[in-house]
Amino acid sequence: xxxxxxxxRAWNTDAFARTLKGxxxxxxxxxxxxxxxxxxxxxxxxxxxxxxxxxxxDANIVVQAKIGVLITEIxxxxxxxxxxxxxxxxxxxxxxxxxxxxxxxxxxxxxx
Numbered sequence: 584x585x586x587x588x589x590x591x592r593a594w595n596t597d598a599f600a601r602t603l604k605g606x607x608x609x610x611x612x613x614x615x616x617x618x619x620x621x622x623x624x625x626x627x628x629x630x631x632x633x634x635x636x637x638x639x640x641d642a643n644i645v646v647q648a649k650i651g652v653l654i655t656e657i658x659x660x661x662x663x664x665x666x667x668x669x670x671x672x673x674x675x676x677x678x679x680x681x682x683x684x685x686x687x688x689x690x691x692x693x694x695x
Contacts, residue, residue, distance in 0.1 A: 589602050591686045600636040604634045604650075623671060623673075636649075646681045649677075
């Protein structure tokens with residue numbers, strides 16, 4: 584489980600969006616379910632993502648935020664040709680729920 588303790592501590596302050604953005608961008612590669620947000624069915628290079636906090640609300644036992652994530656999608660050719668994979672800029676949105684008692688975070692890609 585992923586923990587976002589700094590974002591939780593910053594909740595209800597002016598620093599929340601900046602802190603959440605930084606904490607998510609610093610997560611280890613492969614932590615976010617970004618492959619579910621690809622449009623070409625490709626792989627995701629999540630080594631250099633950009634996160635935007637779109638909104639956040641207090642939802643009882645969790646803080647819930649909607650974020651936008653800019654990623655690089657790597658699409659391999661389907662023809663079996665010796666063509667290099669193509670890198671595409673991609674965007675997906677997800678909901679982040681941070682448990683107020685434990686700082687455990689759950690990520691869910693939201694449909695377009």
